[in-house]
Amino acid sequence: MSSTSLPPGLAVAEPMPDILPDRRPRRGVLGFLRRHPTILIGGTLLGIMVLIAIFAPYLWTRDPTALAPALRTRDPGPEFWFGTDMLGRDVYSRVIYGARVSLIVGFSVALLASVIGLAIGLVSGFIRLADAIIMRIMDGMMSIPPILLAIALMALTRGSVRNVIIAITIAEIPRVSRLVRGVVLSLREQPYVEAAIAAGTRTPAIMIKHILPNTLAPLTVQATYICAAAMITEAILSFIGAGTPPIIPSWGNIMAEGRALWQVKPYIVFFPAVFLSVTVLAVNLLGDGLRDAIDPRLAKRL
Amino acid sequence: MWAYIVRRILATIPVMAVVALFVFSLLYIAPGDPAAVIAGDQASPEDVERIRASLGLDRPYLVRFGEWVWRILHGDLGTSIFTNLPVATMIAQRIEPTLSLMTVTILFAVSVAVPLGVVAAWKQGTIIDRLVMAFAVLGFSVPVFVVGYLLAYSFALELDWLPVQGYTPFSHGFWPWLENLILPALALGTVYIALIARITRASMLEVLNQDYIRTARAKGAGQGSILFLHALKNAAVPIATVVGIGIALLIGGAVVTESVFAIPGLGRLTVDAILRRDYPVIQGVVLLFSFVYVLVNLAIDLLYTLFDPRIRY
Numbered sequence: 001m002s003s004t005s006l007p008p009g010l011a012v013a014e015p016m017p018d019i020l021p022d023r024r025p026r027r028g029v030l031g032f033l034r035r036h037p038t039i040l041i042g043g044t045l046l047g048i049m050v051l052i053a054i055f056a057p058y059l060w061t062r063d064p065t066a067l068a069p070a071l072r073t074r075d076p077g078p079e080f081w082f083g084t085d086m087l088g089r090d091v092y093s094r095v096i097y098g099a100r101v102s103l104i105v106g107f108s109v110a111l112l113a114s115v116i117g118l119a120i121g122l123v124s125g126f127i128r129l130a131d132a133i134i135m136r137i138m139d140g141m142m143s144i145p146p147i148l149l150a151i152a153l154m155a156l157t158r159g160s161v162r163n164v165i166i167a168i169t170i171a172e173i174p175r176v177s178r179l180v181r182g183v184v185l186s187l188r189e190q191p192y193v194e195a196a197i198a199a200g201t202r203t204p205a206i207m208i209k210h211i212l213p214n215t216l217a218p219l220t221v222q223a224t225y226i227c228a229a230a231m232i233t234e235a236i237l238s239f240i241g242a243g244t245p246p247i248i249p250s251w252g253n254i255m256a257e258g259r260a261l262w263q264v265k266p267y268i269v270f271f272p273a274v275f276l277s278v279t280v281l282a283v284n285l286l287g288d289g290l291r292d293a294i295d296p297r298l299a300k301r302l
Numbered sequence: 303m304w305a306y307i308v309r310r311i312l313a314t315i316p317v318m319a320v321v322a323l324f325v326f327s328l329l330y331i332a333p334g335d336p337a338a339v340i341a342g343d344q345a346s347p348e349d350v351e352r353i354r355a356s357l358g359l360d361r362p363y364l365v366r367f368g369e370w371v372w373r374i375l376h377g378d379l380g381t382s383i384f385t386n387l388p389v390a391t392m393i394a395q396r397i398e399p400t401l402s403l404m405t406v407t408i409l410f411a412v413s414v415a416v417p418l419g420v421v422a423a424w425k426q427g428t429i430i431d432r433l434v435m436a437f438a439v440l441g442f443s444v445p446v447f448v449v450g451y452l453l454a455y456s457f458a459l460e461l462d463w464l465p466v467q468g469y470t471p472f473s474h475g476f477w478p479w480l481e482n483l484i485l486p487a488l489a490l491g492t493v494y495i496a497l498i499a500r501i502t503r504a505s506m507l508e509v510l511n512q513d514y515i516r517t518a519r520a521k522g523a524g525q526g527s528i529l530f531l532h533a534l535k536n537a538a539v540p541i542a543t544v545v546g547i548g549i550a551l552l553i554g555g556a557v558v559t560e561s562v563f564a565i566p567g568l569g570r571l572t573v574d575a576i577l578r579r580d581y582p583v584i585q586g587v588v589l590l591f592s593f594v595y596v597l598v599n600l601a602i603d604l605l606y607t608l609f610d611p612r613i614r615y
Contacts, residue, residue, distance in 0.1 A: 065560050140320025144592045147554030148572075155576050156336040157585045170331075232445045236558050239447055242576045255447065259561075263466070266455055273448040281443035288439065 036293050042285030049279050053099040061093035064249045076267055083267050087255055094249040095271050100240075101161060101250035102231050102279060108165045110223040110228035113172040118219060120173065121180020122207050125188070135181070138174040146171035150233055154242040165244050168230045179222050183215045217294045224287030228280045235276050251276040307604055314600050321592045322374065325585060326367055329357060340383065340579045356383065357581065379586035384578045389586035392571060399469045400567035403490065403559065404552055406483045411491040411498060412545060418495070419502025420529050420542075423510060434499060441496025446555040450489035450562035455484060467564040486563045490555045494548050501544040505537040512536075540604055546602040553591045 033040040053060065076083040076091075083091050084290075124131040141149070146168075153167035187193055188211075196206050238242030238252025239259075246253060251272035259267030321614040337354035338345070345353075351360075373380070379389035422434035457464040464485055470478040509515065510533055518532045562571030568587055575583035589607050 136316055136320055137324075139317050140324050143321050143549040143596045144324065144554040144588060145319055145595060147557065148588045148591055151557070151572060151576065152325070152584050152588050153331075155579065155581055156328060156339060158339055228443070235445055236447070236554070239558065240561055240573045240576060262451060263459060266451070269451050273445075273451065277444045277448055280445070281440065281534075284439055284443050 011116060032293070036289045038285045039289030039293065042282045042287075042289060045278060045282035047287060049099055049275075049282065050103060052096060056100060059096055061096050061198070062090045064089065064093040064097040065247065075265075083117050085254070085268050086261055087257075091254065091268055091271055095251070095253050095275055098249045098251045098254055099275065099279070101244050101248060102234060102276065104161065105165055105168065105234040106227040106231040106279075106283065109168045109172060110227035112165070112169045113176050113226050113230075114219055114223045116169070117176025118180050118212075118215065120177040120190050121215070122184060122211065124177065124206055125181045125184025125211075126203060131181070134177070138177050141171075141174040142178070144171075146229075147236060150237060151240075151242050154237055156262045159243060159245040161244055163250065164234055164237060168233050171233070172226050172230065176219070176222060176226070179218060180215050184211055185217055187211050187214055193215075200210055221287055221291045221294060224283055224290060227289065228283040231276065231280050231283070303607060306607060310603055310607075311600065314596055318593060321473070321596065322371060322589065323367065325589050325592070326370055329359065329581075330363065336581070340581055342579060350445050353383065356381075378591070380582040382575075382580050382583050384575075384580040384583075385423075385609060389582050392583060393568065393586060395567060396568050396571045398471060398567075399565045400556055400560070400569060402469075402472060402479065403483055403486055403556060403565060403567065404549075405488040406480070407491045407494065407552060408545070408549075410487050411494040414491075415495040415498035416502050416534070416541065419499040420506055420534060422499065422503040423506035424525075424529055426507060431503075434503070438496040438500045439491045444492065445558075446493065447558045447562050448491055449492045450486070450559055453485045454563065469563075469565045469567070473555040482563075482565075486559045486565060489497055489562070490552060490559045493551050493555065497548050497551065498541065498544055502541050504538070505540045506533055509537045511532045539610060542602050543605055549595055549598055553595065 033043075058197065085091055085094070098236065120134060124134040149171040150164075150167040153170060156162045157167075193206065193210055196210050201210075234243055235252035235255070237252045239256045241256060244250040244253055246257075254272040255269050258265065258272075262269045335350075337350050337357060337359055340357075341350045354360050358369070375569045377390060379393070381388055385392065418434050418437075422431045425431050454466055457463050465482050468482055470481045470482050506529075515528060515533060518528050523532065543581060556567070557569035557572050559565070560567045561573055564570075568591075572584060572587050575581075575587070
């Protein structure tokens with residue numbers, strides 16, 4: 001211990017013995033996933049679903065729309081893994097292809113609603129006059145239960161995946177806008193934004209360079225929840241006949257077709273139900289994990 | 303306080319006006335030609351024109367909106383394209399089952415979810431807490447119709463404890479009425495329970511750390527009285543707010559639940575209207591549900607300004 005620079009009478013303490021094991025958090029992607037197992041589980045399940053959707057034609061499926069009246073309502077077995085429906089279509093193939101609609105709708109709505117909601121939220125968080133008008137409209141829209149709003153929109157258009165996406169997006173926008181606006185309003189009071197204003201930075205530059213990046217974290221979490229909600233809404237719309245047209249297999253559709261027979265042939269409803277629930281669970285787990293990772297303070301409370 | 307209450311009541315007027323404007327404007331927002339869509343693929347041009355006229359799409363937007371609002375203020379929600387009956391009459395015929403389902407669900411869900419959340423907060427970090435939280439995530443993920451079919455399959459078809467489907471009016475007796483509503487209420491309540499249990503836990507955790515809880519403990523109050531009398535009272539405002547907001551989930555879920563359990567309520571009316579492309583009926587139901595939603599939330603807000611002396615605006 002060389003303590004030459006210290007005044008006399010003072011000595012540097014001996015280093016503490018290593019009583020505690022070295023528990024530095026692991027770095028890198030693997031360490032992150034270890035600390036947030038829900039992200040790992042949710043991400044893996046969702047990844048599997050995405051692969052299923054992409055490679056549907058190669059997963060020992062048949063034509064999901066091919067009718068075979070002679071093979072109606074076969075029970076699940078070696079030939080038809082999930083059985084056949086009342087028109088003789090292979091339920092396994094329909095469920096596998098159904099992943100496509102669910103994921104496309106979920107991801108598209110999450111992306112569209114986030115982008116549009118972000119734009120609306122930024123504008124209304126920054127421009128007082130616009131805020132008053134926009135937030136009155138959003139309050140009104142939020143008072144209409146989202147599923148009913150989507151139903152009303154779908155009743156006015158022809159059933160198609162594109163229209164389902166538009167309808168659910170419109171129903172989800174108010175919530176995103178509110179979230180972004182809230183974040184913007186709190187960020188505006190931050191010293192660094194005041195500094196930027198004082199330095200004469202123009203409003204658009206402040207919005208894009210200084211505010212936008214800080215809204216992305218909460219927005220990402222919100223987007224995963226929107227994705228989950230959109231998948232459920234799509235299934236509900238298709239289930240009640242206001243969603244994806246019957247020609248395109250979707251989980252909601254398959255359940256709707258199995259509805260008439262569910263007391264005798266419950267598997268037609270069961271298989272799409274399991275796939276839908278697992279996928280939505282995966283997205284929700286991912287969202288919870290991201291929320292905990294981004295905001296540990298919130299994680300302890302919720 | 304009275305000034306606040308009056309202001310709060312007045313503040314709902316613009317919200318309802320925007321709801322009305324928005325619901326009305328859907329006809330114009332929707333891509334494509336709604337008249338042609340509603341008329342169907344086999345319709346002749348004359349049919350499309352007739353429907354266009356009956357929807358008022360052939361007249362100026364603002365004029366039409368004025369007339370529409372005027373009629374709604376007089377209780378006229380329009381006329382069904384399919385049955386030619388007034389929409390208000392059709393809604394009145396179907397309102398009892400939906401109202402029953404919602405009431406039973408709310409009562410059941412709140413009485414299950416609040417204790418669950420309280421216990422989870424009390425036992426924070428233990429296996430009980432984890433189980434409640436796991437249930438909450440599952441409740442958010444499994445769609446209402448999946449829960450519905452699962453329940454109907456196990457408790458009605460396999461075990462034969464409860465009726466599979468249908469509805470018995472309240473006037474036929476309390477038990478027959480309730481018996482038919484238990485499974486639908488369980489199915490519909492799942493998401494709602496998940497939501498309320500989660501917020502109850504979060505709100506309780508915040509309160510349980512406060513000094514007055516330690517004081518209560520020090521003076522020897524029992525655990526039950528600390529949790530449910532001292533803490534829950536102060537944790538109640540966010541819980542009540544979520545109970546109100548969550549009604550939006552219930553309304554959407556009721557449409558599906560009624561289809562699964564063949565309950566002849568407003569949800570069934572909506573689904574039938576979709577299949578018949580009977581837009582005025584859908585418009586009427588959406589408007590009614592939205593107004594009810596706004597008013598219920600207004601009532602909850604007002605209730606806690608009355609009961610919570612800390613709130614002064």
